[in-house]
Amino acid sequence: MIEFKDVSLVYPNGTQGLKDVNVTIKDGEFVVIVGLSGAGKSTFIRSINRIVTPTSGALLVDEEDILKYKGKDLRRLRTKVGMIFQNYNLVKRSNVMKNVLAGRLGHTGTFRSIVNLFSKEDRALAFESLRRVNIEEKLYNRADELSGGQQQRVSIARVLTQKPNYILADEPVASLDPPTSHQVMSYLKKINREDKITTIVNLHFIDMAMEYADRIIGMRAGEVVFDGPVSQVNEKTFEKIYGRAIREDDMRGGADLEED
Amino acid sequence: MKKTDTGLLTTGKTPSIYTSKTKSRLLLIFGVVLALYFLSTYQTNSTPGELVIGLPNLFALLAKFFPPNLEVLVASSVVAAFSETIQMAIIATTVAAILCVPLSLLGAQNITTNKYLYGFMRFFLNVLRTIPDIVLALIFVGIFGLGVFPGILALIIFSLGILAKLISETIESVDMNPLEAMQASGAGTIQMIYYGLVPQVLPQFSSLVLYVFEINIRASVVLGLVGAGGIGLVLDQQIRLYNLPNAMAIIIGIFILVVMIEYVSNKIREAIV
Amino acid sequence: MAELQMPPKKKRNPLNIAKKSLMAAVVIALYVWTFLGINIDWERAFERMANNFERVIPRLFRPDWNAFDKVLDAMIETLYIAFAGSLMAAILAIPLGFLAANNMTNNRFLTAVGKWILSAVRAFPDLILALLFVVAVGPNPFAGVLAIAIGSTGMLGKLYSEVLESVDMKVVEAMEANGANKLQILFHGVIPQVIPEFLSYAIYRFEVDVRASTILGVVGAGGIGTLIFFASSNRNWNEMGLIILIIIVVVTIIDFISAAIRKRIV
Numbered sequence: 001m002i003e004f005k006d007v008s009l010v011y012p013n014g015t016q017g018l019k020d021v022n023v024t025i026k027d028g029e030f031v032v033i034v035g036l037s038g039a040g041k042s043t044f045i046r047s048i049n050r051i052v053t054p055t056s057g058a059l060l061v062d063e064e065d066i067l068k069y070k071g072k073d074l075r076r077l078r079t080k081v082g083m084i085f086q087n088y089n090l091v092k093r094s095n096v097m098k099n100v101l102a103g104r105l106g107h108t109g110t111f112r113s114i115v116n117l118f119s120k121e122d123r124a125l126a127f128e129s130l131r132r133v134n135i136e137e138k139l140y141n142r143a144d145e146l147s148g149g150q151q152q153r154v155s156i157a158r159v160l161t162q163k164p165n166y167i168l169a170d171e172p173v174a175s176l177d178p179p180t181s182h183q184v185m186s187y188l189k190k191i192n193r194e195d196k197i198t199t200i201v202n203l204h205f206i207d208m209a210m211e212y213a214d215r216i217i218g219m220r221a222g223e224v225v226f227d228g229p230v231s232q233v234n235e236k237t238f239e240k241i242y243g244r245a246i247r248e249d250d251m252r253g254g255a256d257l258e259e260d
Numbered sequence: 261m262k263k264t265d266t267g268l269l270t271t272g273k274t275p276s277i278y279t280s281k282t283k284s285r286l287l288l289i290f291g292v293v294l295a296l297y298f299l300s301t302y303q304t305n306s307t308p309g310e311l312v313i314g315l316p317n318l319f320a321l322l323a324k325f326f327p328p329n330l331e332v333l334v335a336s337s338v339v340a341a342f343s344e345t346i347q348m349a350i351i352a353t354t355v356a357a358i359l360c361v362p363l364s365l366l367g368a369q370n371i372t373t374n375k376y377l378y379g380f381m382r383f384f385l386n387v388l389r390t391i392p393d394i395v396l397a398l399i400f401v402g403i404f405g406l407g408v409f410p411g412i413l414a415l416i417i418f419s420l421g422i423l424a425k426l427i428s429e430t431i432e433s434v435d436m437n438p439l440e441a442m443q444a445s446g447a448g449t450i451q452m453i454y455y456g457l458v459p460q461v462l463p464q465f466s467s468l469v470l471y472v473f474e475i476n477i478r479a480s481v482v483l484g485l486v487g488a489g490g491i492g493l494v495l496d497q498q499i500r501l502y503n504l505p506n507a508m509a510i511i512i513g514i515f516i517l518v519v520m521i522e523y524v525s526n527k528i529r530e531a532i533v
Numbered sequence: 534m535a536e537l538q539m540p541p542k543k544k545r546n547p548l549n550i551a552k553k554s555l556m557a558a559v560v561i562a563l564y565v566w567t568f569l570g571i572n573i574d575w576e577r578a579f580e581r582m583a584n585n586f587e588r589v590i591p592r593l594f595r596p597d598w599n600a601f602d603k604v605l606d607a608m609i610e611t612l613y614i615a616f617a618g619s620l621m622a623a624i625l626a627i628p629l630g631f632l633a634a635n636n637m638t639n640n641r642f643l644t645a646v647g648k649w650i651l652s653a654v655r656a657f658p659d660l661i662l663a664l665l666f667v668v669a670v671g672p673n674p675f676a677g678v679l680a681i682a683i684g685s686t687g688m689l690g691k692l693y694s695e696v697l698e699s700v701d702m703k704v705v706e707a708m709e710a711n712g713a714n715k716l717q718i719l720f721h722g723v724i725p726q727v728i729p730e731f732l733s734y735a736i737y738r739f740e741v742d743v744r745a746s747t748i749l750g751v752v753g754a755g756g757i758g759t760l761i762f763f764a765s766s767n768r769n770w771n772e773m774g775l776i777i778l779i780i781i782v783v784v785t786i787i788d789f790i791s792a793a794i795r796k797r798i799v
Binding site for chain 3: 293296297299300301303304305306310314317318321322324325343344346347348350351354386387390391392393394395398399401402403404405407408409410412478479481482485486495499504511514515518519522
Binding site: 049051075076077078079081082083085087088089090091092093094098099102103105106107108110113114155158159162 | 446
């Protein structure tokens, strides 16, 4: 369970990233955060694994306030929170297997990882993760030989290999075309269902949020301006969140799934 | 513009491409450069006049180096000295390549986020690079006496400055995204460097180490002139004894060595990057 | 997790393995040769160090300021040598650069000769050139100027030829079509395009030459190197400390000015 209690964050340059955020996310939920760019979506999810640190309030993950964490505790928190990025963040010159195994680093001692002593279980787990996103045949390809959608699937496999309780995805489809976007979202949804991993995704595409979310949280200027199940959401809700009329580029389109 | 019968373009009344202000500024710069040149040549006895008078003499004296006595190149002492030069460069490059790893991490702004530590490291590396290799060799000869050891030390320090600077620049140009992802999954700093950074810089690293090896070969050739081992020592002796054809043979040997090493090193570097 | 399947083994190309093993063997052989061949008398080195360390290192950090005027004069002479040498090289390199640029010289054989001359000149370490000229013209700054001039010509000529090869040839073709002759094309089509980069490289080379000319005096070719040589033979490490300090300061200032000027030019 993740609980935001009066969480605020002011960046050193004075920008207000989060303002009095109160949100509780229950285990197993699939939450989509929507809002325009700069609304604080990224700050919200990056607070959960402490890539950024809120300046006031309390943020509880599994009943522990993570804002006080340092060093070892911080690493322990991060090993149970997986993250997916807009630009996939793979080591382009390394092969797919090595990139996926990097998900185990938090569970592996520094010395063992440096002499490349990943256990048999870790290797098998990495391979299984790749199979779950259907990219196991690229095992020994270099990451930069893959397309954007394939790279994002590898990064999902990396997170799976980490065996997290939570997955954070920061604009995971912003660099992808519509069919690939739907494919990536479907994998995230499937993993959420099958492994009961709580998943929080930042999106700015309305149609995708509607299609995949259980619950939608709307943000504007660092504040939560909407929070409710997807059944309560309609176009008016988005106009309220965005503070303007809905435009065509707020939609991703291409809802009919294609296999690649 | 119209053409005159001499074939040259005349500007006539058409406006010039340069404004009169830039023109006078260019003229001023030109004047200063010329004045500095005459001052420099006067101070160093190399005015154009002296050059013209001196050149025939110069060629006459250089002629004494010819024909080179190429037999010297197969003499065992010369072969040993050449080997020593190469060995010094190999050892120095290896040690510098190892030592530069921590130094270049500390000198890279994206890894060393402490402003003062980074600033100090940059300053230190810049100062290190301004000390000439020969000066380092003389100091180490002063401490350890004549021989290869002070030469190797001088090469290590000298190439460390160059290598650490080039590699820290390479590190700064690295894609930090994968490191962020690893940090987010709970990896420690050393793991992030090993899994995120090393694969990205390794090809550049090898290429730069080879480049510094080339520099070390050239440097190690001349260190012998101040008693720090290698072929320079033999060259110095031959010149002192006025065995100029022998000296020329050694110079030709040095030339061949440098060209060969650069050729091989270039081929390998092309294959790496 | 025992039921999970292990990933398949990576397929390896035997040719690749052979190539890599050969490379590894060569590298290992080189290191074996190096460490068996190198002859370091550790005992003597450490004995000497025990005796001399105190006499050398602390004194380097206590510069002898009484020698300031002498050292500064020598440093200025070094700058004269570097300047005269660089400027000579900047001019000498122009015809060689044109000769080696394959869009300026249409004869393949001639460009090859040009490139060969330039790389041959570059292969000589500056100090070896200085040694040659000291024998030829005697131990004075003139030998230093010649060494710098010749040494820099190789590098500058190569850089110039690369600049020339990147020139926009459309301008040249347009002028040819208009009936301009070779000299007109040169002065109105080519030179305006390359002047900023030529200048920038020449200034950069001056920077390098300042560093190079600090040591020429060690073989008798004038400048501050002469003092370096005397300071070390007289074991006057306090003076050596001052010399190093002045070299560091002057070289840093020259680098800074040169970088600032080059930024404005290009």
